[in-house]
Amino acid sequence: MFEPWREPIDPMLPAFSTPDYYSASCRSDVSSQSGWGAASVKLLPQTLSRNLSVQQLKELNQARGHMPTLSFTQPVSFRAEVARRVAMLDAEFSVRVQGIGARLQGSRKQRSGWSLCISRMCHTFANLFSLGVISEILPHLAFYMVYSLGVSYYAECQDWEIMWTCTKQDAIYYPAVVLSFLLCFRASGCMDRYLEGSRCVFEMEKSLRDTAYEVMSSLSLGTCVAADDLASSAGWNSERNELQELRKRYFKHEFRRLARLLFACAARDLSDSALEHEAPGDEQVAGMDLAMTKVEHAAVMVTHSAFGHASRVYLASAWVLKLVKGLEEEGYFKGEGQVHKSVEHQLHSFKHSWLAAREVAYSSMPGSVTHILWLLTMVMNLFMPWEWVTVCKWNTWFPSLLLVISFYGILVIANDMENPFGFDEDDVQLADVAEHLDEEVCLTMQYSALDEFGGENLYRNLMGIPRILVDEADGDGSGFDGPPMFSKPIASSTPLLGSFG
Numbered sequence: 355m356f357e358p359w360r361e362p363i364d365p366m367l368p369a370f371s372t373p374d375y376y377s378a379s380c381r382s383d384v385s386s387q388s389g390w391g392a393a394s395v396k397l398l399p400q401t402l403s404r405n406l407s408v409q410q411l412k413e414l415n416q417a418r419g420h421m422p423t424l425s426f427t428q429p430v431s432f433r434a435e436v437a438r439r440v441a442m443l444d445a446e447f448s449v450r451v452q453g454i455g456a457r458l459q460g461s462r463k464q465r466s467g468w469s470l471c472i473s474r475m476c477h478t479f480a481n482l483f484s485l486g487v488i489s490e491i492l493p494h495l496a497f498y499m500v501y502s503l504g505v506s507y508y509a510e511c512q513d514w515e516i517m518w519t520c521t522k523q524d525a526i527y528y529p530a531v532v533l534s535f536l537l538c539f540r541a542s543g544c545m546d547r548y549l550e551g552s553r554c555v556f557e558m559e560k561s562l563r564d565t566a567y568e569v570m571s572s573l574s575l576g577t578c579v580a581a582d583d584l585a586s587s588a589g590w591n592s593e594r595n596e597l598q599e600l601r602k603r604y605f606k607h608e609f610r611r612l613a614r615l616l617f618a619c620a621a622r623d624l625s626d627s628a629l630e631h632e633a634p635g636d637e638q639v640a641g642m643d644l645a646m647t648k649v650e651h652a653a654v655m656v657t658h659s660a661f662g663h664a665s666r667v668y669l670a671s672a673w674v675l676k677l678v679k680g681l682e683e684e685g686y687f688k689g690e691g692q693v694h695k696s697v698e699h700q701l702h703s704f705k706h707s708w709l710a711a712r713e714v715a716y717s718s719m720p721g722s723v724t725h726i727l728w729l730l731t732m733v734m735n736l737f738m739p740w741e742w743v744t745v746c747k748w749n750t751w752f753p754s755l756l757l758v759i760s761f762y763g764i765l766v767i768a769n770d771m772e773n774p775f776g777f778d779e780d781d782v783q784l785a786d787v788a789e790h791l792d793e794e795v796c797l798t799m800q801y802s803a804l805d806e807f808g809g810e811n812l813y814r815n816l817m818g819i820p821r822i823l824v825d826e827a828d829g830d831g832s833g834f835d836g837p838p839m840f841s842k843p844i845a846s847s848t849p850l851l852g853s854f855g
Contacts, residue, residue: 369429382797385549387428390536394823398457398833400474402439402647403645403646403647403650404613404645404646405643405644406644406645406646406651407644408636408639408640408767410651411639411640411642411644412634412635412636413633413655414621414622414634414654414655414658415626415629415634415654415658415660416638416658417655417657417658417660417661418652419655419657420655420656421622421652421653421656422652424649430717432596433597433600434560435660436600436604437600439604440600440603440604440607443603443604443607444603444607447607447610447796447799450796451797451800454793454796454797471553474729483555486607487766487767487770488759488763491758491759491762491763491766494758494762495755495758495759498735498754498755498758499740499751499754499755501736501739501754502739502750502751502754502755502820503748503750503751505739505740505743505750506739506743506747506748506750506751508742509636509743509747510747510748513743514743514747515744516740516743516744527852529730529734530734530738533727533730533731533734533761536727536730537696537731537761537764537765538764540719540727540764540765540768541764541767541768541771543635543719543768544767544769544771544772545593545771547714547771547772547773547774548771548772548774550710550711550713550714550773551624551711551714551773551775551782552774553786554707554708554710554711554827555707555711555716555782555784557703557704557707558617558620558704558707558708558711559617559787559790559791561700561701561703561704561707562613562616562617562700562704562791562795563791563795563798564700565613565674565696565697565701565704566609566610566613566794566795566798566799567699567798567802568693568696568700569609569678569697570606570609570690570798570799570802571798571803571805572687572688572693573602573606573686573687573688574686574687574688575619597823598686601684602681602682602686604801605681605686606679607673608677609647609677609678609795610792610795610796610799611644611797612670612673612674612677613674613791614644614645614788614791614792615644615645615650615670615673615674615793615809616667616670616671616674616704617787617788617791618642618644618788619654619666619667619670620667620670620704620708621642621784621785621787621788622642623658623659623666623667623708623712623715624659624708624711624712624715624775624784625775625776625777625781625784626658626660627660627712627715627773627775627776628660628773628775628776628777628778628781629776629777629800634777635777638777641785641789642784642785642788645796650670650673653666653669654666654670654690659712659716660716664709666713667705667708668705671704671705674697674701675694675697675698675701678693678694678697679694679697682694711775714773714774714775715773715774718772718773719772722766724769727765728765731761731765732850733760735757735758735761735762738753738754738757739754742754744812807822812822
């Protein structure tokens with residue numbers, strides 16, 4: 355006789371551990387959504403994942419260089435606790451999807467008319483008059499302005515007769531033109547690096563998004579019921595069906611967590627390339643939340659990309675692949691064992707794109723080249739006021755400041771674009787990409803079954819496929835209150851054309 359939760363298991367497989375408490379946000383969601391408090395959850399120690407604290411997120415750029423000793427245990431029977439854990443995850447997921455839907459509905463009700471026009475004008479003027487890169491070269495501007503005024507004062511004392519003036523010779527313009535070309539080449543090369551980094555991040559997101567859709571749409575459709583219904587066997591043919599449905603629901607949440615973990619590990623390895631062995635600030639790491647088990651956290655802390663190693667991304671990729679492969683071996687996917695191969699291909703593309711982005715992040719132009727450019731720029735800005743002073747006189751400071759903004763501004767912009775990854779405002783915002791990817795995964799989890807519902811009902815009827823009807827009274831989506839997939843099975847309606855032999 356089949357006994358759920360006591361199936362034989364390979365004793366060599368580790369029971370991956372986690373802390374023995376839930377995160378605070380998870381507790382509040384459950385107590386307010388599902389009607390039972392966190393105190394009623396009595397799980398064994400180290401059985402759950404938890405969100406990393408801000409301090410732990412800051413320490414992700416460090417390497418411990420070792421892995422703690424692991425112990426292995428056999429699985430135990432605690433079906434009710436697991437059902438409550440899945441109910442907790444379902445409630446949290448429900449809040450997440452409702453938040454996405456509310457934001458999307460709010461975007462349709464944006465301001466219109468004069469208020470929208472004024473808002474856009476204010477935004478345009480704010481961008482136009484913002485200092486931007488000028489704020490980074492303010493010391494240079496102040497120095498060269500004072501220097502230009504000093505040159506004008508000296509020229510006035512000499513009755514505006516200076517031997518280096520442009521009215522007598524213009525040889526200085528030729529090296530100025532050469533320097534301009536060098537700065538353009540520098541800025542162009544850095545722009546190519548920035549675009550390459552952005553493209554790689556897009557490819558990384560695309561690979562995980564395609565993976566999520568492939569996995570969720572390949573899961574065999576089944577009726578998803580509430581946690582209270584899982585506690586009893588009413589409505590189910592056997593305990594095996596009950597166990598399979600619970601596994602499927604838990605798998606979806608684990609896949610979402612591990613996909614976010616994979617992207618977060620890859621993103622932090624890229625962003626940490628700009629730290630130069632310094633710890634990031636609290637605000638810089640707070641935007642990328644992720645949950646890990648104790649074993650996972652210890653594994654990713656063994657080494658880091660700053661030391662030339664890529665193991666943490668390969669580990670997280672392996673966890674996602676084995677999670678999918680394990681469920682496929684149990685027969686939970688439609689098809690004939692092709693899902694894990696497709697996932698493996700997508701994860702290979704993800705790692706390929708990440709390695710290309712890592713090459714951009716951890717390489718740069720030799721310091722001797724950039725030093726020469728800074729030196730030539732400084733010399734040029736020191737000489738040019740002497741060229742202009744007999745013509746511009748006391749207004750020499752103005753063209754001098756324009757030259758400083760042009761040359762030093764291009765240098766600063768090029769240096770910022772050389773490494774597109776980091777925690778600055780002009781870097782690729784990997785935290786926003788991770789948040790968007792999580793939204794994509796959530797929407798895929800919720801609505802992946804819709805890939806079965808395409809086609810006109812007349813054609814579906816002709817092919818003997820159940821028709822799909824939309825409840826027009828709930829067209830705004832306000833009636834969503836169920837877990838992932840659908841709270842009730844889709845029932846077939848009366849055929850329009852009768853049966854076809």
